[in-house]
Amino acid sequence: MKHWLAGVLLIGLITGCKKKVETIYPQIQAISESVYASGIVKSVNQYQVFPKNAGVIASLKVKEGDFVEKGQILFEIANPSAKLNIENAELSFENASVKSNQERLRDAVIAKDLAYQKLRSDSLLWRRQNALWQQQIGTKVDQEQRELAYHNSQTAFQSAEIRVSELRRQIKFSAEQSAKNVALAKSIASDFAVRAEVSGRIYSFSKEIGEMVAIQNPVAIIGDAKAFILELQIDEDDITRVKIGQKILLTLDSYDKQVFEARVNSIDPLMNEKTRTFTVKAGFIVQPQVLYPNLNVEANIITAERPKVLTIPRNYLVDEQFILDKDGQKRPVKVGLKDFQRVEILSGITAQDAIQKPTL
Template sequence: MKRLLMVGLLALLLVGSVWLVKQRPTGVALVQPIRGEAIEAVFATGAVEPALQVMVAPRVGGRLAELLAEEGQMVKQGQVLARLETAEVEAQLQELNARERAAQLALERAEALVAQKFVAASEADRARAERDAVRAQIARIQAQRGYAQLLAPTSGPVLRREAEVGQFVAAGQVLFQIGGGTTLRVSTEIDEEDIARVAVGQPVVLRAAALGAAVFEGTVDSIPPKGDPIARSYRVKVKLIDAPAALRVGMTVDANIIQARRSQALLLPVTAVQSDQVWRVMEGRAQPVPVQRGATGHGRVEIRSGLKEGEAVIARPEGLVAGQRVRVAP
């Protein structure tokens, strides 16, 4: 009997202790909203690229015999980038040159016979036409031999090379991508859900990880009419304004396309806002207060309505329930 009584007392003490713990006020810290600039923006990632990009492709097909430019190399306009094999073309030229010499001799004989009135003048005309036809074929083959050399259409860095020696390439197949000029731009990928909020001319704030915390500005320059249905994104071009001298082609960039800027907005730390509500201390108890959120950025949330300046809220309301007893930590 005594043992049962002791067990009962211990159970009562345990329940009482739990109840006392639950009734003990939870310590919380308060934070007041501050005034600052709120920025609504569409976030995107991208890369730096030349504003002018030129694709280089052969006009005729053939096997690559020589590559004379590497990725990253600076080339000058007219510089040879690659050569295709020309053995077959050279053989055709030899054959046509022989035919041209024979046609020239036939024309000279025909002209001599016409002068002696042994044959009609039309014989010389026919021989001349045959010679001219061979010469036209020679000019065409010589042009093809010239097409076997790929020349740089502009001066600039080789951004990409898409072939190797020995590879057969088709006419029109892009082998080199060259950046022209010194002007840079940023190519960003915008999610299809955000593209409706982007317009040409909008300001853009950019940051390149390679340049540390430095930021620079630009504007939306172009938006394609068609997106990528697989990636579900649109490639938007950003024109740079006073780009840093250290910015290089290929650097990755974070871009914020500015939708709106509001000065003197009411801002709270993001930790103080949960599920579109903040928590206030009212008569020693935690009470949720619904608010309208605005822009979010740099660890702060804009409060559009539901809270006034000077009204303190709980800094970290995780785990609180409505009506829970709390005490403000000093």
């Protein structure tokens, strides 16, 4: 009796320990393959504002959150010498201008006119003396003196012409040079007034009046107030599968459980050596109503899609190339696309073949 009871218990124990085998049938459904990416939201034309000169902030014209136009002054850096340099340049320009040198030029022109009149007079006297000498009137000395006076007057007139021309050139050069010095002084001074490079919104402004700024440290961040893009990082192992125009499905921490669509706009060709990633820029297909720069993004870039294919769950695949049939026997299959949950079966089984779930 004892042996009989022991046998019954053993059979029951063995039967109870047998695991229930899970079987399913492959399904015809859509599947897509994707590349994972993470990144941030950025405003269109977003850029960091760097001052061109170091110094102390003398005045602020805007504040964080303000909307600005391209060319609008954001803040000014103290620079007492800039105003003095402009004033000195303007004084030099005024002194060197054509208007201020009219008297000098007029005197030179008068001197040239007088030299011309003397040249005409000496020329006339020389011709008369020559005529008298041909009639044996006067002396050879008189004739030679009139000729010499004529040549001297001719040289004096040419010199006067050269002086007028040279003076005009000098005045023009000095005036233009002084004007450029004024423009240069104003340009240098304008570098102490930092302006917006694009129209948009000030998303960040990190300084106050009296604080120091340096040319290597950004002071503000400005970007478009309404249009935003995505800046995603792609692992170097996946970048060859990413193409411009591919669809992106993404989530934002600020929009819980919502999925948004975007498309790849550009792929930066240079890899970041530190992170071993490439930067991909994308645009929203339908942009969320409220966005801010630097929001975190998690995305899947769809690299391939099949609308109606034979699929099985990925955890039913053995060693990436086999399945277990209803009897638990390994059968080779050829696989295609894979997503996080399912895998495409190209050949090896049909929708009518039951398959087992592998045991761990």
